Amino acid sequence: MVAQIAAPVSCHREMVALENVSYAYGTQQVLDGVSFVARERDFIGLIGSNGAGKTTLLRMIVGLAKPQHGQIRLFGTPIERFKDWHLIGYVPQRSHFNPLFPATVREVVLSGLYGRRKLFRRLTKEDASRAADALRTLQIEDLADKRIGALSGGQQQRVFLARALINNPKLLILDEPMSGIDNETQRNFFHLLRHMHQHHNITFLMVSHDMEMIRSYLGDEPKETSGKLSFHVRHSHDLEDCGETDLLHTLRKEG
Amino acid sequence: MDLLTAEFFQRALIGGALIAITAPLMGLFLVLRRLAMIGDTLSHVSIAGVALGFLINVYPVAVGLVFAIVASFAIEALRRTYRTFAELSIAIIMSGGIALASILFTLGKGFNLNVNSYLFGSIYTLDYTDLAVIALVTAVVLLVVLLLRKELFLLTFDEDAASVSGLPVRYFNILISILTALVISASIKIVGALLVSALLTIPAACGLALARSFRQAIALVVVIGEIAVVGGLWAAGVWNLAPGGTVVLLLITMLLVSLGSRKLRV
Numbered sequence: 001m002v003a004q005i006a007a008p009v010s011c012h013r014e015m016v017a018l019e020n021v022s023y024a025y026g027t028q029q030v031l032d033g034v035s036f037v038a039r040e041r042d043f044i045g046l047i048g049s050n051g052a053g054k055t056t057l058l059r060m061i062v063g064l065a066k067p068q069h070g071q072i073r074l075f076g077t078p079i080e081r082f083k084d085w086h087l088i089g090y091v092p093q094r095s096h097f098n099p100l101f102p103a104t105v106r107e108v109v110l111s112g113l114y115g116r117r118k119l120f121r122r123l124t125k126e127d128a129s130r131a132a133d134a135l136r137t138l139q140i141e142d143l144a145d146k147r148i149g150a151l152s153g154g155q156q157q158r159v160f161l162a163r164a165l166i167n168n169p170k171l172l173i174l175d176e177p178m179s180g181i182d183n184e185t186q187r188n189f190f191h192l193l194r195h196m197h198q199h200h201n202i203t204f205l206m207v208s209h210d211m212e213m214i215r216s217y218l219g220d221e222p223k224e225t226s227g228k229l230s231f232h233v234r235h236s237h238d239l240e241d242c243g244e245t246d247l248l249h250t251l252r253k254e255g
Numbered sequence: 256m257d258l259l260t261a262e263f264f265q266r267a268l269i270g271g272a273l274i275a276i277t278a279p280l281m282g283l284f285l286v287l288r289r290l291a292m293i294g295d296t297l298s299h300v301s302i303a304g305v306a307l308g309f310l311i312n313v314y315p316v317a318v319g320l321v322f323a324i325v326a327s328f329a330i331e332a333l334r335r336t337y338r339t340f341a342e343l344s345i346a347i348i349m350s351g352g353i354a355l356a357s358i359l360f361t362l363g364k365g366f367n368l369n370v371n372s373y374l375f376g377s378i379y380t381l382d383y384t385d386l387a388v389i390a391l392v393t394a395v396v397l398l399v400v401l402l403l404r405k406e407l408f409l410l411t412f413d414e415d416a417a418s419v420s421g422l423p424v425r426y427f428n429i430l431i432s433i434l435t436a437l438v439i440s441a442s443i444k445i446v447g448a449l450l451v452s453a454l455l456t457i458p459a460a461c462g463l464a465l466a467r468s469f470r471q472a473i474a475l476v477v478v479i480g481e482i483a484v485v486g487g488l489w490a491a492g493v494w495n496l497a498p499g500g501t502v503v504l505l506l507i508t509m510l511l512v513s514l515g516s517r518k519l520r521v
Contacts, residue, residue, distance in 0.1 A: 062419045085421035092415060101287060102466040103412055111409045115420035120402060147467055163416075 012040040012235075014076055015171050015203045016061055021070035023056050030056050033070070034226045040170075043197045043204040045214040045232040052228035054207040055093060058175050061205070062090050075170075086115050089164030091157070093175040093207075099149035105159050106144040109134055112163035134162040138192070154185035161189075172196075174206040178213075186210070190217075198236050258492045267378040267445075267498070270389050271484040274442045274454070277396040279480035281438045282455030283462060283472060284431060287411045289342075291459075293330065294452035296345045297439045300326035300352030302448045304440075305373050306359035315373075316388060320440035326352065327432035376447030376499035378488065385444055392441040396434050407431075408469055445484075446499040454480065457506040461513040479509055 016038040023031040030053035038044050048054050059065040060072060063079060072079040075087065089112075110123065110131045135141040138158040143151060148159060157177055164172060174193075178186045190213050196202055208214055214232050222230035258264050285293050304322030308315030326348050333344030372380065400407065410417040410427050418424045442451050458476035466472035487502030 064415055064418055083421065085419060088419065090416070090419045092413075097412055098287070098289075100463050101412060102463060102469055102472040103408070104468040107408070107469050108412065111405070111412060111416070112420075114405045114409045114417075115422060119406065119422075123405070145467070 015040055017073040019071045021067045021072060023053065023060065023067055032227055036224060036231055038203060038205060040203055041201060041236045043218060043234045045218045046207045046229060047211065047214060047232065048229040054229065055175055058173055058207060062088065062173060086117060086167045087170045089167065089169035089172045091160045091164050091174045091177050101149060103148050104145050105140060105148055106131060108148050108159055109162045109166055112166040130166050134166045138162045154181040157181060171203045176207050176209065178210060263379050264492055266381045266386055268485065268488055270381045270386050271378060271445055271488050272481060273389050273393040274445050275480035275484035276477055277393050277438045278442050278454040279458035279476035280400060281396065281435050283459040283476045284407060284411050285435060286456055286459035291456045292342060292345045293435060294439060294455035296349035296352065297323045297326055297436055298443060298448040298451040299349055299356060301440050301443055302373055303352050303356035303359055306356055306363055310359060310363050316440055319443060320436060323436035323440050324433055327436045331428055331432050373443060374447050374449050375497065376445055378445045378498045381444060389441045392437045396438060399434060446502055450499045450503050453503040453506055457510050461510050464513045464517045483509060
């Protein structure tokens with residue numbers, strides 16, 4: 001028998017797997033054979049120049065675009081058969097809503113719950129208190145009844161993060177969440193993300209152009225590169241320490 | 256006043272009051288999705304169907320409805336092709352509808368085809384069949400909007416987010432198209448094809464100016480639609496004005512008042 005060296009099997013489950021994924025807009029090849037695996041509790045910073053296909057990659061992972069070649073698996077399930085979308089929170093690049101849209105912050109945050117599971121169901125008291133928790137966690141409870149369009153860019157970004165968090169997602173996908181926000185707000189926001197990563201069972205996949213912030217938390221060297229994309233990864237290992245599963249409650253306790 | 260007790264006028268009021276619930280409601284969703292002009296388009300295509308109905312001797316509103324539904328599918332398909340140019344698909348289908356309608360109207364010259372009553376509305380000729388159709392359409396639209404209001408909100412606010420939440424966005428879009436086609440075909444006889452889009456869009460424009468939440472916006476558009484239609488029909492009856500035109504002018508007046516009151520508040 002040939003002695004086999006066992007590959008180090010990770011004890012952490014696979015959250016997102018890309019296998020040889022390619023995408024082209026017409027003849028313009030944006031992504032060419034990208035492969036990558038994100039494991040539970042990783043914080044992945046995705047960096048690349050303009051047009052490197054960062055946003056396209058995220059849009060494919062959340063099912064908004066289909067890869068022309070290759071396969072994507074979410075939580076081990078091929079994306080075509082994946083149904084548990086409530087496990088994924090997504091904060092898109094610029095939320096391109098109309099600033100005149102008549103919706104309050106609370107209505108927008110609650111809408112994070114409206115998926116397959118909530119079809120034909122009424123909102124419950126528990127849903128309302130989840131929304132209140134999410135608002136408190138992101139320190140925007142005093143804005144709850146304001147019109148979303150009346151908020152500043154940084155406040156809006158917190159609203160969309162609150163919407164993404166209301167389901168207690170296991171995977172949080174953020175596309176340049178800090179673009180168009182002043183520096184101090186950016187720092188607070190990033191601090192919040194870091195805190196969530198260290199203390200809760202959430203895997204992060206974040207696109208950013210802010211090298212400095214990514215490097216300070218995820219290190220100088222990318223774990224992997226593919227084409228013009230580089231993946232900086234940091235893993236949080238205190239999985240066992242985190243007894244509580246309800247993110248919003250624990251976040252509140254810790255302030 | 257005898258007019259108010261006249262049966263034809265009561266039919267007009269009931270039909271108008273029903274349409275004043277559903278048209279502004281669907282209009283709100285359309286306006287918020289930047290598809291305000293879809294009402295105009297579908298009503299013009301629907302007119303072509305009405306003309307065909309007269310030519311082949313089939314209940315014209317039904318043929319109009321079929322045309323509107325086909326057109327709404329075509330718009331949805333074109334909308335996906337020209338993703339960021341939703342208005343382009345609308346313009347194309349609209350001119351197609353007008354072209355077809357003008358040919359059919361010319362063909363039908365020998366027949367007893369009253370173009371004006373469909374272009375400008377003829378609410379006083381509403382019969383019991385029309386009223387039954389309008390009541391049915393109102394019931395269907397209200398039921399669907401009530402059952403799916405959460406999902407419709409998310410879809411309207413952020414279509415991508417709705418898709419990532421796992422909602423069947425394509426089916427929802429088709430559903431909205433069909434409901435819109437239903438409402439438009441039913442309202443053509445009341446305000447006329449040329450003015451249908453006013454009933455869809457102007458209450459929504461008032462709602463955008465005044466509402467602080469989505470709940471409020473929904474309530475506001477219905478209230479504004481009711482005031483305009485019931486008040487407009489009454490005024491038109493009393494002073495012998497064109498009913499469709501009176502309703503629309505009342506809507507525009509209310510929009511001006513909404514905009515003015517917002518200025519005062521801010």
